[in-house]
Amino acid sequence: TTKKVLMLPGDGIGPEVMRQVQRVMDWMAKKRSVNFEITEGLIGGASIDAHKNPLTDETLADAMAADAVLLGAVGGPKWDDMPFDIKPERGLLKIRKEMGLFANLRPALVFDALVGASTLKEDVVKGLDIMILRELTGGIYFGQPRGIEERDGVRHGFNTLVYSEPEVERIARVAFDMAMKRDKRLCSVDKANVLESTVLWREVVERVAKDFPEVELSHMYVDNAAMQLVRNPKQFDVMVTTNMFGDILSDCAAMLTGSLGMLPSASLGAADANGARKALYEPVHGSAPDIAGQDIANPLATILSFAMMLRYSFDMGDDATLIEDAVQNVLKGGLRTADIMQPGMAKVSTTVMGESLISE
Amino acid sequence: TTKKVLMLPGDGIGPEVMRQVQRVMDWMAKKRSVNFEITEGLIGGASIDAHKNPLTDETLADAMAADAVLLGAVGGPKWDDMPFDIKPERGLLKIRKEMGLFANLRPALVFDALVGASTLKEDVVKGLDIMILRELTGGIYFGQPRGIEERDGVRHGFNTLVYSEPEVERIARVAFDMAMKRDKRLCSVDKANVLESTVLWREVVERVAKDFPEVELSHMYVDNAAMQLVRNPKQFDVMVTTNMFGDILSDCAAMLTGSLGMLPSASLGAADANGARKALYEPVHGSAPDIAGQDIANPLATILSFAMMLRYSFDMGDDATLIEDAVQNVLKGGLRTADIMQPGMAKVSTTVMGESLISE
């Protein structure tokens, strides 16, 4: 069967890292007889430049029709001064919302060969393997009412943090499922001592827990979670939290690994009657406009995002593992892009990293 | 003149660390002829036990009448299952709000003698000295409407993040003033690419900046700020942010230092006609119920909070420095409470640490 993949390279280093994924896909098509039907589209700044709109209806329709979407990165200083409503970020938020991608999986993984790249001491992060599950289509990112308005002559800016029971329940179920496939430990992060919205969150998570008696569930306040990630990150297996807290904690966790250029992510929707889910995969790193077009960016995070696509969208776990092992081996062999360069290693370009991965 | 200080020991280790401050105050009264008029009150769990209320009107009136308040810590498992409205935390939030303590100063400081206690590599944190300024009486902590209610048969939990221009302006002014007394660099943290409330925040900070041309102002999104704190915390001098983001980032920053038991904080109100501000000082660490009553807690964070009181409420900067230097010297001398114990050092009790400080 043909697998329809929409590629959205986006801005900055997006297109060049995407090119390396394309090569991996070509290799897989040839050597593993996988039939990819690839289309390309615009998003973010690239789409603003072409259509004055960070996500057109056409691109969105293509995304809805695809079996999976692979995104590079969006944004850059060029579009920083655009009005709030048509910034590159809007395209990203809109595609998440319209595709119903409520479950954002952000692994924070320390590769053995790169443990030295972390600012944390080796014994604190060696072997680190956390899965952060961030709710992605609700909470304060999308809550109404929102805006800036005058009240009694004074301007107020406001946003609404809101979660319904079903919204919490579905992300909680994904989290427990995930924990069952891993070390069976789940930490739900909230601020239930201050925010009623997360009192409800905690209550629903507790209820869902009854269906997963094997999973050891704990709750942690978000401020403490930020501390514990720095103090002893290895205490965590799976963490689940709201959109906003997940944004902050997953970036904090990503930085613990010291190699942002290595981290993939997946955003998944609900399963339909056939068990298929809408899905979008993207590296955790941004568009890095300062190094764009120089062939020095690290393509591995995007390639690993593609591996997540194989695993979660196409049930090709073995092929995903093949790619993940190849990444480990390339690193063991001493190849490094500039962002993860270490003394004694061989500094290579984006292109050479892609080639070496394929040789592996 | 007499300085009226209200002591609120609170729960857990609160009372025992407070006792050591009391001794420092006695010493100062004698040796430096400062006239402290000390009253004591209940807050948090201790107040719930006595009055079924985490903050009574009497205690609040005492706090309003005092020149400064010193708080130990609140909360513990004993009160964890209390209803949301009468939990120990409610007392803390109420006293902040009623006293108008909108400016929360949270220094994250690495003491030379304790640099090894951090989970981060020595070169990343040695000499770290950040001041985080957290807005403390607004934002999502206090915004209306809030609650849990049924909408079309589905339960929703909701909170409101709201800031008015004057609220942002007054915290911004404190931040710029602070930056002027330090390295003249201010980083304002928001999520202006997603939240309109922080679009207004950024706009007001920009405007206030015009009155402080010497201060170098930067803006950072909160997810990136969490990353940058882990990647290279020394890039920051003063950071200013909202109540919720400040809660998370200041705890993250505190943990970078590796010695939570050492970190003080100050919460200040607006200056009145005489230039006096309502003020509350408290250690960053919690009530640590697991070690309460064992005389092993670290009293230094609370003693350093008292030093902040001398500096910010009583204009006694020299005496504050005297205490801060004594803390440095006690550490250099090799004394450690259990939480900061290192190989080759002398482990001492809460009481002995207090005594040694006074000898210094």
Ligand SMILES: CC(C)[C@H](C(=O)O)[C@@H](O)C(=O)O
């Ligand atoms: C670009 C921004 C809107 C986005 C977010 O806040 O979700 C990004 O930080 C992320 O985490 O993917």
Ligand SMILES: CC(C)[C@H](C(=O)O)[C@@H](O)C(=O)O
């Ligand atoms: C106890 C809690 C309500 C409080 C807060 O969230 O402000 C605490 O975490 C703090 O930072 O002082």
